[in-house]
Each structure stands twice: as C-alpha cells, then as structure tokens.
Amino acid sequence: MSQIALQEYMPHKTCFGCGSENAQGLQLKSFWNGEEGLCAYDPKPYMVAAPGVINGGIIGTLIDCHSISTAMAHLYQVEGRQFGSAPGIWCVTASMHVEYRRPTPADKSIELRARVTGAENGRVTVACVLSSDGKERAHGTVVAVRVKNLGTEAPRV
C-alpha cells in the first residue's frame, strides 16, 4: 500500500474535506490497499455537535470525501493505471446516504473503510464504514459519478 495519500495526487488541494492546502478543512488522507480505501482521522475539538459527540455533518464529510477517493482509486485500478496518472480520472458525488448507528465520541480516533460495491455507466457505488473505539458508529453509501473535469459545470463523462 502506498505511503502517499491519494489526495496528494490531486491537482486541486482546496477541498474542505481532503485538501492538504485547506488550512480550515479536515485534510483527510485516504489510502488504497488494492481492495479497500482506508483512512484514520483524529477529530478536532470544534467538530462536535453536543459536547463530546462528533457532528453528523463532519461524519458525512469524512464519508463523502473518503468514498470519492476510493471510487477514483478503483477506476484507476480497473484501467491498470497508477493513481493520478494522466489523463486524470475525476469523480463527484451524485448521492450520499448515511446511517448514524450510535454517537461518535469526540476524543477518539476515527477509522474509515470503504469498498466499491458496484460500478456501471460511469457511476461507482461505495460502501463506507466509520468506526471508533472498536465500534461501528455510522455507515454510508456514496454514489460517485465520473466527470470530465472538476469545474463548476463539469459535464458528465
């Protein structure tokens, strides 16, 4: 498994969820082991809902960004290419569904595991489990859609 996060191969490092140059963002780092996208994240104190519990929107952001990176890693692998090689493969989120199983404690590291469960017609479905302190806290399903570029009016491929 590469020691370089998938996000480091992306041309835009602005993303609130995973951009390494977004000082006010989460700076999520995802890794691909050939089968799954993996991520460890230490939440910041301001990411709570009620005190001690992580906000649902932060959980959605983690699941969204990590799942999109996982979808892109899958697509590069299917084409037998190194992640980030030209021409770039880009995905954006078509839909996200999150089930919040139990509160996510604010003082524990978070782990994310994401796996592609379906891919057709430029749409990749990713299932993502978010855990901390040994328990599943939430799981999500993200449908990523492949696009030609990441511009504001990015046409679907």
Added chain:
Amino acid sequence: MSQIALQEYMPHKTCFGCGSENAQGLQLKSFWNGEEGLCAYDPKPYMVAAPGVINGGIIGTLIDCHSISTAMAHLYQVEGRQFGSAPGIWCVTASMHVEYRRPTPADKSIELRARVTGAENGRVTVACVLSSDGKERAHGTVVAVRVKNLGTEAPRV
C-alpha cells in the same frame, strides 16, 4: 415568524453546524414559519471542493443541522408549545440522504427550505431543498429521532 433563530434556544451552542459559540463552525441560523424551516447561508471561501464549488460535506452539514432544527420546531408545534420551552425536546440524526443535483457555486448565498413529511414513533422525516442563484442544487431527506437528552449515550425516548 420569530426573528430569533431556533438555535438560540438550544442549551448547547457548541455544534459545528449551528452552534453560535462555535467560532470554527458554520453558525447556521434556522427559522420556523409554522410550516417550514427556512435558512439563508453565505458560504465561506474555505468551504469549497474544487475551486468555485461548495464541498458536498458542507452541503450535508447544512441539510443535517437545518433539518434537525425543523424537526424539533415541528414537535414543539404539535405539542402546542413555544420552541425551547421546558421540558426540552431533542432530536438527533438517525439517517441522512442527499442527492446532489448540480454544483453549488461558492460565491452565492445558499437557501434552505425544510418541511416535515412524516412523523411516528418518535421519528420525524424532513425533506430539505438547498438552492442558490435561483436553482435547486441538492435535496436531502433527514430522519430525526427524538431523544431524552443530547449526551453521548442518549437513550431513545
């Protein structure tokens, strides 16, 4: 319609999405007109995904927090009580589904309208539309579950 945001009646003002005392949060302000929850929000420059487009996790955070406030406003109204009156009514997110229809521009105000579409057994379903620049950008469905308190291991009511 009250000129005081629903969030101002909540005892915890820590929430990343809507806590007025969370300087690094979104500080969302929701209003209830008796039928719908309404919110206007000006995104910050760091809330982008690719440049010029709002991140999907931020969109999820807006839909999540605004829908939960809307669910609570509905429950107070059903009981004929003023929002925030004791004993407090609390909801947390059981699930969230977001469909991203088109990119949300980073330089335009965002509007949210949320409406309760179902309520039974302590679960309130809220449909929320997110628009900007005259177009729907995303819509979400949030299932809120009523809880006794907002602690880490809050028991369901």
